[in-house]
Amino acid sequence: MKKLIILFFAIALLPGCSDDWGWYVVNPYNKSGLINVKFLLSGYYFTLLLSFTSILISVVVGLLVALPGLSKNPWLRNFNRVYVEVVRSVPILVLILWVYYGLPPITGLDVTVFWAGVIALALSDSAFQAEIFRGGIQSIDKGQYEASHSVSLNYRDTMRFVILPQAIRRILPALGNQLVYMLKMSSLVSIIGMQELTRKANELVVTEYRPLEIYTVLVLEYLILILVVSAGVRWLERRLQSDERA
């Protein structure tokens, strides 16, 4: 909260710094300024929708890729290694372009901008999620598996009720990091025309010729979003941990 207040003061003082600033362009007290601000803020919708859809999918895919990586079967382990290495080595921007322009002709499917963005972001992030899950699951003591076996739990129940709840508590800070990373990387989807924060700012810059002010607002938009999300993740972490320690 303190950070936010400092931020607001910083914004308020900025116009005074130089005559070159033209804050009228995003001044909510005049009519065109208000329209511009609303236009910029409307980008939050797709930034949030895109990021949260992608992170949800990438967590599920990441987990599904992590599990074979922990298997005794070398083929399953190899599948995990190849997936992680290949996906991790493609830059997100390249992946976005490839999914948007490459996937439709290959699959014959009509891939919208939104789903192209989701697929690219989720795919790229899933490799990292897989590694995070693998590390988290490996950090659980093998006595937990043995105790689960001794009360006759099968593999699925062992994972669902014993191993994953503990692993997820441990990897929560890393998952929070990935969420923040995802929120930022979603700006790259602007390149294929997704109407999220960055795209909206770009479009406004083209019509208003005020990149300095508009991009400053864009920076603040991301900053506020991520501060709020980080605070949420920390709150969740504390809550889950108090469960265990009480």
Add this chain to the structure above:
Amino acid sequence: MAQAVINEDIQIKNVFKRFGDFEALKDVSLSVNAGERVVICGPSGSGKSTLIRCINGLERHESGSIIVDGITLAERGASLQQIRSRVGMVFQQFNLFPHLTVLDNITLGPIRSKNLSREQANKLAMTYLERVKIPEQAQKYPRQLSGGQQQRVAIARSLCMEPKILLFDEPTSALDPEMISEVLDVMIGLAETGMTMICVTHEMGFARRVADKMVFMDEGKIVEMAPPSKFFDSPNTDRCKNFLKQILQH
């Protein structure tokens, strides 16, 4: 044949097990009758933990056969699951589930693998928590309990599966001395109910009191097997004599 199945809960025949180059079990055979209490002792690395971990398939034996309650333990198939629902295990490090309350620790197995309803499982869990004398701790998390209490929860967790056989893998070795007796008291109480028990332990007072059969292992082999009176008073082998002398010295 039917007679043998009824009388023998566990039949271990010519079992071998190796970890890399290390031979943990060399041609071990042991049979345990229903209701019999067996205490296994021996120096560390003698294979005693490995042996009881083979009984419920936590370790896979390489050759030989293990038959538990008439079911042959096989590499694949349902035998493992069937055996595990008949055999409970108490671990040296308790291995409670830290993210679950005491009650949930105990009811997870019965609810998921025996399809009990939550109410049935809770009721059953409370009777076993009373048996181990800590019903008032049901809503706490393992961390909030002492070592002795945690181990008693672990025993209740095993009992709640209503096993025919209980395996104890050094259940008091990780406990502070003043907590050992509360766990041993519970185990003595169990022995009196006629449960088939196999305990790996160095608590010789406990062994003398409850064991029907003493087993001494060294270097992956069963070196000596005798009723406690004979075992403690006149062991056959020098190795066993030396071991007992060392362990009873204090």
